Amino acid sequence: MPDVASGSTFLRGLPAGSLGCMTRPAPEVYDRLRALVAIPEFRADPSSRESAVLNEVFTGEPLAEIPVGTAADVETAVERARAAQVAWAERSAKDRAAVLSRFATQVMRGREELMDIVQAETGKNRASAQEEVLDCLITGRHYAGTAPGLLAPKRVQGMLPGLTKAVVRRHPKGVVGVIAPWNYPLNLAATDALAALAAGNAVVIKPASITPFCALAAAEMLYRAGLPRDLFQVVPGPGGAVGGAIVDNVDYLMFTGSTETGRTLGRRCGERLIGFSAELGGKNAMIVTDGADLDEVAEVATRAFFSNSGQLCISMERVYVEKSVASQLIETLTARIGAMSLGPSYDFDAEMGSLISQDQLDTVTAHVDDAVAKGARVLAGGRPRPDLGPLFYEPTLLADVPEDATCFGEETFGPVVSIYPVDSVDEAVEKANDTEYGLNSSVFAGSDAEGEAIAARLRTGTVNVGEGYVAGWGSIAGPMGGMGASGVGRRHGEEGLLKYTEAQTVATQRVMHFGGPSFLSRDRWQSVLAPATDAMRFLPGR
Ligand code: NAP
Helix, strand or coil, X not given: CCCCCCCCCCCEECCCCCCHHHHCCCHXXXXXXXXXXXXXXXXXXXXXXXXXXXXXXCCCCEEEEEECCCHHHHHHHHHHHHHHHHHHHXXXXXXXXXXXXXXXXXXXXXXXXXXXXXXXXXXXXXXXXXXXHHHHHXXXXXXXXXXXXXXXXXXXXXXXXXXXXXXXXXXXXXXXEEECCCCCCCHHHHHHHHHHHHCCCEEEEECCCCCCHHHHHHHHHHHHCCCCHHHEEECCCCXXXXXXXXXXXXXXXXXXXXXXXXXXHHHHHHHHCCEEEEECCCCEEEEECCCCCHHHHHHHHHHHHHHHHHCCCCCEEEXXXXXXXXXHHHHHHHHHHHCCEXXXXXXXXXXXXXXXXXXXXXXXXXXXXXXXXXXXXXXXXXXXXCXXXXXXXXXXXXXXXXXXXXXXXXXXXXXXXXXXXXXXXXXXXXXHHCCCEECEEEEECCCHHHHHHHHCCCCCCEEEECCCCHHHHHCCCCCECCEECCEECCECHHHHHHCCEEEEEEEEECCCCCCCCCCCCHHHHHHHHHHHHHHHHHCCCC
């Protein structure tokens, strides 16, 4: 592919003009978006309702107009959801799971259109959009298969073996609120909701203000899969008004977004004494030991660092490499990153797309400029690329980043990675753990056993050995989430479903009550009870 990057010596921009309509969404996408934003629940008073025009990210040209919701819309949505949830909870778990299966089928069939919508509203490359679609698919399939078993009543050991029968039942919370971010607007709108719905809840969701269309598209697919409309309602609108009303009205909150907002919402949920789960920011580290296959590291790195242009909570922003192989890795990485294709494309040609907003471009530019001003060296990238689109920035690798640079410890949430040579694995582990965050990490070592031993020493909710993030995220049967300032609670796996339930232990006492049989006097019963109590220390632990 020819190098059209104006002034760039190494980064390949996609060839202008050669992609035809692939640089823009297909014309049908605009019609689809117009249909999606006709939210029936919003029809009551269209004349007085505010609306916002959102732009297609690659070009900055208008994409569609979206009605803006209010706190009153949330209250109405929650009321309707609450009424519908009763009948939904009475349906069998298998019946509810069947809706998730059909949703997965809908997603499979509609994947091209979904990827178009994801790309149009985020500006990410198609491979990153495909990850969102795949995540919806595997989560739908996973909980369709596992939810009935996880929700079935479970017999546990009773107080007195044989005399006390104890069963744990799972009841839905009621109405679950989902507040979603803009970076993965399709899967982070749909997948947490799928688990909540499978558990018998209704869901009211507030997508990020700049990415409402994916949540609306997911809703349509759920309705087509047979979900009654009131059980999954999307209320687009601002965080303060709509997000605040969600927190004030629902029975459980699932939040994905920044640590700062997570802290605020956690306090509000605490005041209301409702359950709260939060997936927040990260400053994820990759460790590379001297035995690692450096070509493999460089290949994985383009995804581990730059998927969705680095606007991925679990992407890597720090690399700690043993000194003996540092210069070789730096050379390999620099060459690989320099050969990445960057550009607007609605097909799989571009390895990296655009940033999503001017705010993101400003933050990324500021972090790189600040680091360079304080002595960092740019090994690859390091510049905005207005020649490719208004919000493009090059995939960037920095070295010699000093401790007082902003991007040394703060999350950039963009395509900026810093590499630090270290004397030993111990130093790498210590530095990787030296952060308030604890979301994800990655290890490349000489063997799986060495990588897994290092993983055990890292304080992050997921660790990917021989990978960047896909293996940990996609192993959906296991919990996923953050330690420290990266989150509270987990999504995926058993915990990701059961958190949307209230556990209830039903204990049935049979044959004899704790007060003793009626034919024994109280004194007599005590004389029986004393040795029995003493004997309890011989019972096996339970
Ligand atoms: P954000 O500003 O916290 O926004 C996230 C969501 O919260 C948006 O829908 C936003 O609405 C809403 N919101 C903002 N203020 C609110 C308030 N006071 N009350 C209720 N809702 C409010 O985060 P972001 O900038 O969109 O997302 C980037 C951050 O999310 C990064 O730090 C990233 O690491 C993190 N993230 C974490 C994960 C994970 O799984 N751990 C996944 C993705 C992203 P508006 O859009 O209207 O502001």
